[in-house]
Amino acid sequence: MAELSYREAVARGIAQEMDRDERVFLIGEDVAGAGGVFKTTVGLLDRFGPRRVVDTPISEQAILGAAMGAAMTGLRPIAEIMFSDFFAVAWDIVVNEIAKARYMTNGQVEVPLVIRSANGGGARFGAQHSQSVENWAMAVPGLKVVAPSTPADVVGLLAASVRDPDPVLFFEHKSLYASKAEVPDGEILDELGTAKIVRPGADLTIVALALMVPRALEAAEILAGEGIDAEVIDVRSLIPLDTATILGSVEKTSRLFTVEENPRVLGWGAEIVSIAVDEAFWHLDAPIVRITTPHVPLPSSGGLEDETIPSVERIVAEVKKGLV
Amino acid sequence: MAELSYREAVARGIAQEMDRDERVFLIGEDVAGAGGVFKTTVGLLDRFGPRRVVDTPISEQAILGAAMGAAMTGLRPIAEIMFSDFFAVAWDIVVNEIAKARYMTNGQVEVPLVIRSANGGGARFGAQHSQSVENWAMAVPGLKVVAPSTPADVVGLLAASVRDPDPVLFFEHKSLYASKAEVPDGEILDELGTAKIVRPGADLTIVALALMVPRALEAAEILAGEGIDAEVIDVRSLIPLDTATILGSVEKTSRLFTVEENPRVLGWGAEIVSIAVDEAFWHLDAPIVRITTPHVPLPSSGGLEDETIPSVERIVAEVKKGLV
Amino acid sequence: MNPLERLRARRAAEDAGEDPSMTTPEAAMGRMDKPYGAHDPTLPPPVDSTLDQAPIPLEHRLRMYELQQEIRQVETQLHRLFVMGLVQGTSHLYTGMEATAAAFGTLLRSDDYSFATYRGHGHTLARGASMKGLIGEMLGRESGLLGGKGGSMHLTSVEHGMLGSYAIIGAHLCIANGAAWSARYRGTDQVAVAFFGDGTTNIGAFHEALNFAAVYDLPVVFVCENNLYMEYTPIGQITAVEHPAADRAPAYGLESIVVDGNDADAVYLTARDALEKARSGGGPSLIETLTYRHGGHSRADPGTYRPSAEVEAWKDRDPIPLYHQRLLRIGVDESTLTGIQTSVAERVDEATEDAKAAAKPDPSVIFTDVYADGGYQWRN
Amino acid sequence: MNPLERLRARRAAEDAGEDPSMTTPEAAMGRMDKPYGAHDPTLPPPVDSTLDQAPIPLEHRLRMYELQQEIRQVETQLHRLFVMGLVQGTSHLYTGMEATAAAFGTLLRSDDYSFATYRGHGHTLARGASMKGLIGEMLGRESGLLGGKGGSMHLTSVEHGMLGSYAIIGAHLCIANGAAWSARYRGTDQVAVAFFGDGTTNIGAFHEALNFAAVYDLPVVFVCENNLYMEYTPIGQITAVEHPAADRAPAYGLESIVVDGNDADAVYLTARDALEKARSGGGPSLIETLTYRHGGHSRADPGTYRPSAEVEAWKDRDPIPLYHQRLLRIGVDESTLTGIQTSVAERVDEATEDAKAAAKPDPSVIFTDVYADGGYQWRN
Numbered sequence A, B: 001m002a003e004l005s006y007r008e009a010v011a012r013g014i015a016q017e018m019d020r021d022e023r024v025f026l027i028g029e030d031v032a033g034a035g036g037v038f039k040t041t042v043g044l045l046d047r048f049g050p051r052r053v054v055d056t057p058i059s060e061q062a063i064l065g066a067a068m069g070a071a072m073t074g075l076r077p078i079a080e081i082m083f084s085d086f087f088a089v090a091w092d093i094v095v096n097e098i099a100k101a102r103y104m105t106n107g108q109v110e111v112p113l114v115i116r117s118a119n120g121g122g123a124r125f126g127a128q129h130s131q132s133v134e135n136w137a138m139a140v141p142g143l144k145v146v147a148p149s150t151p152a153d154v155v156g157l158l159a160a161s162v163r164d165p166d167p168v169l170f171f172e173h174k175s176l177y178a179s180k181a182e183v184p185d186g187e188i189l190d191e192l193g194t195a196k197i198v199r200p201g202a203d204l205t206i207v208a209l210a211l212m213v214p215r216a217l218e219a220a221e222i223l224a225g226e227g228i229d230a231e232v233i234d235v236r237s238l239i240p241l242d243t244a245t246i247l248g249s250v251e252k253t254s255r256l257f258t259v260e261e262n263p264r265v266l267g268w269g270a271e272i273v274s275i276a277v278d279e280a281f282w283h284l285d286a287p288i289v290r291i292t293t294p295h296v297p298l299p300s301s302g303g304l305e306d307e308t309i310p311s312v313e314r315i316v317a318e319v320k321k322g323l324v
Numbered sequence C, D: 001m002n003p004l005e006r007l008r009a010r011r012a013a014e015d016a017g018e019d020p021s022m023t024t025p026e027a028a029m030g031r032m033d034k035p036y037g038a039h040d041p042t043l044p045p046p047v048d049s050t051l052d053q054a055p056i057p058l059e060h061r062l063r064m065y066e067l068q069q070e071i072r073q074v075e076t077q078l079h080r081l082f083v084m085g086l087v088q089g090t091s092h093l094y095t096g097m098e099a100t101a102a103a104f105g106t107l108l109r110s111d112d113y114s115f116a117t118y119r120g121h122g123h124t125l126a127r128g129a130s131m132k133g134l135i136g137e138m139l140g141r142e143s144g145l146l147g148g149k150g151g152s153m154h155l156t157s158v159e160h161g162m163l164g165s166y167a168i169i170g171a172h173l174c175i176a177n178g179a180a181w182s183a184r185y186r187g188t189d190q191v192a193v194a195f196f197g198d199g200t201t202n203i204g205a206f207h208e209a210l211n212f213a214a215v216y217d218l219p220v221v222f223v224c225e226n227n228l229y230m231e232y233t234p235i236g237q238i239t240a241v242e243h244p245a246a247d248r249a250p251a252y253g254l255e256s257i258v259v260d261g262n263d264a265d266a267v268y269l270t271a272r273d274a275l276e277k278a279r280s281g282g283g284p285s286l287i288e289t290l291t292y293r294h295g296g297h298s299r300a301d302p303g304t305y306r307p308s309a310e311v312e313a314w315k316d317r318d319p320i321p322l323y324h325q326r327l328l329r330i331g332v333d334e335s336t337l338t339g340i341q342t343s344v345a346e347r348v349d350e351a352t353e354d355a356k357a358a359a360k361p362d363p364s365v366i367f368t369d370v371y372a373d374g375g376y377q378w379r380n
């Protein structure tokens, strides 16, 4: 058991899978020599050499196209899109090609690959380098969508993603890279489609993802101080979605809150709300509250950015308001 | 009053605005000489000449970039993306540039433009030429999103979109192009953000968009035959969204159904459900039912495609099931 | 002046330090200075009869003849079936362009990879994919190559190395790079080939793919089939250079190659070199084949935007009679050729009957193969 | 051999029919055959002293000197403020590259349009945008050019023709086309200029923008500031040609232009021609200026991947002392130049104090200017 940063966990997860499976390689802008702009791939070039750890031109379509073609022909690529905002420059390859190939070819083609990307705000980078776009990916049939909140989950879910026969978009949160936690020694392999109750509680359910998980946990502690016992669920993977765990919790608490960083309209919370209303309607004691970034592009200045993304205080306040 | 096809209404709407405002021009692949691959722009080149009606290379980023730059500097471009699936090849320009420019520049930059596109299924074109992607656009702050269901609405909403100072994505439905209806003579100007109750009813509310509107209406007639009185709302514009009309109807009927063509997960219905649960919770008598295309890429073969997209029969069946 | 001559003339003028854009009438052709459809015709090059003597094995030549027949007859049949209302969705026929697919199909090794566009019937057949599967797919049947789920624009037969037809312009050039990458990574000497049209050279993915292939010296061959039109627009009108692919090759450190795309032997020789180069570690090539489609862009298009002199000249320059004549000249019997034609016709008929008789897909397949578990479950 | 000499040598070799990739050591430089950071240094070209005699009005030269001083001093100040923890978010300094922005800034008419990247401080100042606004924005203040909502990577000052800084590679080349389109459509003779880096030439939007501009003969000037690196990667390692912009110009029917980007006069002369050409209906140009950044890619980068001999050689070739020397040679007094320096320094100090004293933006602005009504309401 060693303490590892979320950032280091990324490199460890990749290394674990590259060690295990010769077919796995890493490709992206400045991932090799420089070890990644977020230093998430440090050491991998030295360890695995330039055949398996590759720097590329600024050509996101070429990178993801190459990953797709390689995946179709027997390899297991891990491609990096530096900031998740940049998915937009290669969105066609992701949503029209990678996501649909298996279906359109009646199962002839497989696309087992992982696209890692730095997602989310908090670094004052402004509206083009801070977006949470996991909801864009969730809306596309054929993709899997993963977003870990802890270093151990990074390793285990990354391993599961690499071994998954389907294309996985793996969202790392920029503002979690520096966070640290204990990570078990040895190989770690987790499972996609399994949400985690990270804090059991009786009064209400808070469903969160990535950076919103530690915030929801902190909020839950504050609420506990006021006698409100919140259950906090870390969704971990949006697709596949562990609705059983979420609905189970709602059936118990009868009150549901989602905490999401993506802008409000059609954030992933909307899908959770819709499922809960459909399948746990008679258990609900009150409106479901979505705590979200308002429906705005993100401002860059520190104070503004902090006010825009859901904070611990806002979660506490909205939960209390929602309980009235 | 003349009968016009939905297809002809597009050309009429564009012509009306080009006549009115010299700053309006039309740009896209094969929109000029050929009059559009769906024949939606026939006659415009002859009428307005090659300065204002322009054929382009297959360069969607260049097309939308040019439209944006022109809009920023005083013009009012109408750009065409031939099939809405192709938004993905220029998604960066749409979501990261066009949508965010005003915000990031603190209001210095304006981007008044319209991007028209043929959306939706029904022509056996397969998964890359049949998508309904209005939900992709709805999720992005800064865009407006319009999808008319009738020829008159095409003219009026297109005019409103061209005159709107914000960027508008205007989704025309491929399977409606051949449909015909009376369209008033003279200038038509409609209003964005206004849903229409196209069939008043007392028992339940069906909210639909584009091709799903005539299907919902037909379903409502069948339901009426069985003594069920459905109110049908044509959303018409997803952004701005006329929640007042929708919530007003839900308060009256207490039962809500959405009928949408986009794949299920995070389709626009999820946002309507979430809003209704939040703001009309105590009025709801039953779970809200989303009638959607299942969460799959679209198959091409006729029988399969027809089974996949919500049909009149499925709407009827799901409503009846939802009423139990 | 035909395009090849034009290219040579332009190069000569450039070498002589002239600015050809000011001196040749063709240079003006490119822009919007003529009423729609009234642009100058681009005429085909003359047949190069020296190719009769090209060092091409006879069996390869007969195979190219057979493949061209297969493709032509299938396309003709599909047109008939379309008129009868049996073909579903859109379709983009390859009629008139057969030589390129036939030459590559003859040369590619069974473990090489092909990537085509929505105009991919020919490239699919040329890899040996099943005619029944192809026609079945066009009719939306369960027996189709894609079980009726993909349609005309996505023909794929992985077992034949045909890794797909891609209907959104550009992406598959990038994807072909990946297959080439994989081949080299795995230490095989497989090659990937991507076929695409002239119009496709103006999309961003083309540029990214070419640079990427060159940077990593990938074993990939890019084949631009220049049929002079992007849908309904003459390519010169929306492209900054005359040869949309060849004139861009130097931007990627590659050689400019223009070849007569209506002469299977011409394509064959160029293809052989490019494949050999790729296979032996010499990196990518970009080939521009000059050709013409006999029909419209897609099934709905009568093609009236093309000057009739141009259409006629190119129809006269049909790759199949041309090749037929060559084979006769080099001593093949007419009866051998007729034999090939007839046997192809029989197979086309058989495949058609098979497809017509095939069942429509069961609606349950709507929900299969979204994910690797065979289903579409995105939740528990 | 410096890059300009290399280009000339390569052209000469090509003219002589040689394949330079086989004969020059530089050709191998491009690929991944050296340990990281151990690639051969690329050295700057020698100063061209014949430019002393260039026909450039003295007031323009003094303005270029002043602009270079402004940019350098602001960047230096921002670095200081960053070390003090006052600069928010990331920043990408332009130090060492000032000559290009200064030359264009001097030549552009007040109604022309500039489009820059996240490395856009210099281009913004060069259009006359407020120093207070710039520093204020960097400090995230209400007084910032964008009221604190955009940040370093999005500097914009529409009133000065500075139509924005764009932080995702490529898009703004397409957008600049639109401004040029609009100028011509409205019958003005305004010109749009897009500045971008060497790494940007490998993204699809570059290709689409260049072809588009050429097809419609748009009044736009594309300026590739080749500072030899794409972030931490030498440009040659991930680009198929040596001159990422100039070697691609012919793919769009444009002239190959490489200019010494550390000599404001060299840039000036080239820029003047390109602007004149665009303004008079002659269409687009693509200019590659060779330059170097003194610091790392962004504020967090020490730049250790660069051979130290290279860094030193280019720092010796600093555009500002070079220009200072030139002005002295042509007879400008040292005291005039010192006067400019000092007055710039005063303005920088004043702007810094102003920014430090400025208020933080009110949280209410989070909800303004999403839509044209001033707010963010997407529903009723």
Ligand SMILES: Cc1ncc(C[n+]2csc(CCOP(=O)(O)OP(=O)(O)O)c2C)c(N)n1
Binding pocket: B029, B058, B060, B082, B086, B089, C119, C167, C168, C169, C170, C196, C197, C198, C199, C200, C201, C203, C227, C229, C230, C231, C297
């Ligand atoms: C990104 C994208 N934009 C537009 C289209 C619509 N489209 C289909 S085929 C075509 C013309 C392609 O021309 P070319 O590359 O020359 O191929 P050809 O059809 O002549 O074989 C266009 C514009 C598309 N499929 N994808």
Ligand SMILES: Cc1ncc(C[n+]2csc(CCOP(=O)(O)OP(=O)(O)O)c2C)c(N)n1
Binding pocket: A029, A058, A060, A082, A086, A089, D119, D167, D168, D169, D170, D196, D197, D198, D199, D200, D201, D203, D227, D229, D230, D231, D297
């Ligand atoms: C589409 C996209 N991919 C990647 C990045 C990340 N990125 C920011 S700057 C940069 C390097 C750009 O290099 P160059 O164009 O040479 O400009 P320079 O920074 O040297 O001025 C990269 C890769 C980006 N901003 N956008």
Ligand SMILES: [Mg+2]
Binding pocket: C197, C198, C199, C225, C226, C227, C228, C229, C230, C231
């Ligand atoms: Mg073509």
Ligand SMILES: [Mg+2]
Binding pocket: D197, D198, D199, D225, D226, D227, D228, D229, D230, D231
């Ligand atoms: Mg650079």
